[in-house]
Amino acid sequence: MRRFEIILTRLLWLVPTVVGLVVIVFAIANVVPTDPVRIIAGENANPEQIEALRVKLGYDKPLYVQLLRYFADLLHGEMGTSLYSQRPIIDDLTSRLPATLELTLAAILLAVALGIPLGVVSALRRNSLLDHGLRVVTVSGLAIASFWLAMELQFLFAMKLAIAPLNGRIAGFGPDTVTGLFIVDCLLSWDIESLGSAMRHLALPALTLALPAAATIVRFTRAGVLEVINSSSVLYQSAMGLPRPIIVWKYVLRSALISTVTQIGLIFGVLLSGAVVVEAVFDWPGLGTFAVQSILQSDHKAIMGFTIWAGCMFVLINLAVDVLQTVIDPRSTR
Amino acid sequence: MRSLRRFLADRAALLGTVLILLLVLAAVLAPVLAPYPSDVFDFHTANRLRPPSDAHWLGTDRMGSDILSRLLFGARITIAIAVIAVGTAVVIGVPIGLVAGFYGGWPGDILMRVSDVFLAVPQIVLAIAIAQTLGPSIENVILALSLTYWPFWARLVYAETRSLKNEVFVESAIALGASPLRVMVMHVLPNIASAIIVRTSIGMGATILTAAALGFLGLGAPSPTPEWGRMIAESREFLPDAWWYATAPGIAIFLVVMGFNLLGDGLRDILDPRIRRGAAGKA
Numbered sequence: 001m002r003r004f005e006i007i008l009t010r011l012l013w014l015v016p017t018v019v020g021l022v023v024i025v026f027a028i029a030n031v032v033p034t035d036p037v038r039i040i041a042g043e044n045a046n047p048e049q050i051e052a053l054r055v056k057l058g059y060d061k062p063l064y065v066q067l068l069r070y071f072a073d074l075l076h077g078e079m080g081t082s083l084y085s086q087r088p089i090i091d092d093l094t095s096r097l098p099a100t101l102e103l104t105l106a107a108i109l110l111a112v113a114l115g116i117p118l119g120v121v122s123a124l125r126r127n128s129l130l131d132h133g134l135r136v137v138t139v140s141g142l143a144i145a146s147f148w149l150a151m152e153l154q155f156l157f158a159m160k161l162a163i164a165p166l167n168g169r170i171a172g173f174g175p176d177t178v179t180g181l182f183i184v185d186c187l188l189s190w191d192i193e194s195l196g197s198a199m200r201h202l203a204l205p206a207l208t209l210a211l212p213a214a215a216t217i218v219r220f221t222r223a224g225v226l227e228v229i230n231s232s233s234v235l236y237q238s239a240m241g242l243p244r245p246i247i248v249w250k251y252v253l254r255s256a257l258i259s260t261v262t263q264i265g266l267i268f269g270v271l272l273s274g275a276v277v278v279e280a281v282f283d284w285p286g287l288g289t290f291a292v293q294s295i296l297q298s299d300h301k302a303i304m305g306f307t308i309w310a311g312c313m314f315v316l317i318n319l320a321v322d323v324l325q326t327v328i329d330p331r332s333t334r
Numbered sequence: 335m336r337s338l339r340r341f342l343a344d345r346a347a348l349l350g351t352v353l354i355l356l357l358v359l360a361a362v363l364a365p366v367l368a369p370y371p372s373d374v375f376d377f378h379t380a381n382r383l384r385p386p387s388d389a390h391w392l393g394t395d396r397m398g399s400d401i402l403s404r405l406l407f408g409a410r411i412t413i414a415i416a417v418i419a420v421g422t423a424v425v426i427g428v429p430i431g432l433v434a435g436f437y438g439g440w441p442g443d444i445l446m447r448v449s450d451v452f453l454a455v456p457q458i459v460l461a462i463a464i465a466q467t468l469g470p471s472i473e474n475v476i477l478a479l480s481l482t483y484w485p486f487w488a489r490l491v492y493a494e495t496r497s498l499k500n501e502v503f504v505e506s507a508i509a510l511g512a513s514p515l516r517v518m519v520m521h522v523l524p525n526i527a528s529a530i531i532v533r534t535s536i537g538m539g540a541t542i543l544t545a546a547a548l549g550f551l552g553l554g555a556p557s558p559t560p561e562w563g564r565m566i567a568e569s570r571e572f573l574p575d576a577w578w579y580a581t582a583p584g585i586a587i588f589l590v591v592m593g594f595n596l597l598g599d600g601l602r603d604i605l606d607p608r609i610r611r612g613a614a615g616k617a
Binding site for chain 2: 016017018020021024025028029031139140142143144145146147148151152154155159160269270272273276277280281291292294295296298300303304306307310311314315318
């Protein structure tokens with residue numbers, strides 16, 4: 001019952017959070033001294049035309065009316081037209097979401113698959129050469145600029161060794177869209193050739209994104225395991241003659257992972273931020289590339305749409321993490 | 335004294351300090367150290383894209399300018415952005431967290447909800463929105479980073495202040511008639527200073543990374559400013575031939591961020607015994 005209450009409270013908080021976000025983004029867009037109507041009207045418009053357009057677009061109304069109107073439009077899924085693609089911004093955002101999701105999901109899976117075992121081993125062999133080596137790697141992983149790492153990986157694996165494609169998401173056309181995630185869609189239609197191509201294209205960007213995330217997971221898993229492994233429950237289990245691997249991988253890991261799971265919400269934020277620049281380097285057709293294209297075009301409306309969209313995604317993911325945590329750690333509902 | 339000795343014994347933290355000192359040194363002495371100080375703005379197109387040599391240790395860029403010289407002057411921009419942006423965020427965030435945590439009630443709730451809204455989006459996304467709207471310049475990057483970073487400090491200070499508020503020494507200070515301002519500044523703040531210092535060190539590293547990313551995306555200072563992120567962006571079209579072009583600024587960013595992270599870790603071990611226990615005998 002308590003869990004249900006927590007989820008409900010969090011869901012209710014979602015509304016003021018998103019409203020607040022829209023207000024902030026709107027405020028930012030309106031502190032600039034440039035006149036958006038003049039830009040839309042073009043250089044050759046005369047003052048009468050500009051005024052007519054201003055009334056037509058609603059820019060003559062007070063700011064709060066414009067804000068309310070923006071809200072009303074948002075509720076109808078209306079964010080304006082992208083200067084880059086000449087399509088409705090909301091269509092661009094929805095059609096590009098799967099690409100970003102596929103990339104970040106692949107990065108999270110990679111980070112978890114690398115980070116958790118390495119974190120456990122690092123804790124078990126504390127102060128060994130392996131532990132010290134891993135510490136160097138994790139500290140470095142958090143200090144590398146992701147766009148630079150992306151470029152160096154491109155340089156090494158795509159340009160010099162030529163074992164991975166330079167950029168893009170797939171060679172030729174993508175598979176029939178079911179989920180929009182190419183890997184899943186290829187599997188569904190059993191298109192092995194496209195699957196291989198999609199996975200090769202995914203490898204470098206996912207690796208770039210996964211490195212800092214994996215570093216964070218290693219650190220938290222290591223600390224979590226060290227905290228639990230000296231507890232009396234583990235002493236008791238050893239005394240009862242339970243095999244060491246079962247103690248470690250079943251009991252210790254479960255309690256140790258609580259702090260790691262809390263981190264995954266945070267890590268997703270890191271990945272989402274990283275995706276913006278990494279996508280731009282790998283020409284990955286996701287939200288990040290859209291944002292960068294919109295920056296280059298000085299497309300305020302598209303940037304506003306992207307910010308709100310990313311904010312909503314982020315809030316929803318944190319909600320999911322909270323729910324997951326109440327499942328793993330029943331203590332947190334008390 | 336004991337803390338200092340422990341700090342000196344922590345080789346990682348010491349390495350971090352050295353790296354940061356090197357950055358400061360590079361920034362201060364850039365005009366002296368740079369082999370071609372005028373190359374920040376001058377260009378010699380006949381000399382463009384030369385690989386590292388005796389004359390140009392780190393090679394030359396697309397304009398034929400000496401990359402080492404530009405890198406050294408770029409250190410000034412890096413420090414300026416990090417110090418001003420993080421400093422502003424601390425100056426905004428700490429008082430807000432302190433007041434909200436000390437008084438609580440609905441004003442505190444509102445302040446924290448506002449900071450929650452900021453934290454609801456990844457920092458760089460909001461920073462992109464702000465920097466893009468205001469137009470590309472170093473000042474706007476600093477503004478965007480400060481505006482999006484203060485909630486981290488507000489949150490931290492809020493949580494720490496709330497847990498300190500009911501401590502006996504705070505209660506007795508109030509009982510002795512100390513004004514709220516005096517209690518906050520003289521009694522609460524010194525006790526949360528270490529947490530703020532540790533966060534600041536790690537926050538500097540994070541801010542340098544974000545600032546470089548903004549520069550890379552073209553939101554920072556316009557060319558030919560020797561900003562490291564922008565230098566990397568400019569080098570992209572010359573891969574794979576001019577491999578040295580992106581290497582130097584990339585490693586510079588890496589070393590500086592690493593310096594702040596190592597220093598932050600080391601300071602945390604010394605200043606914050608609770609976390610030290612939590613990390614259970616970190617190597």
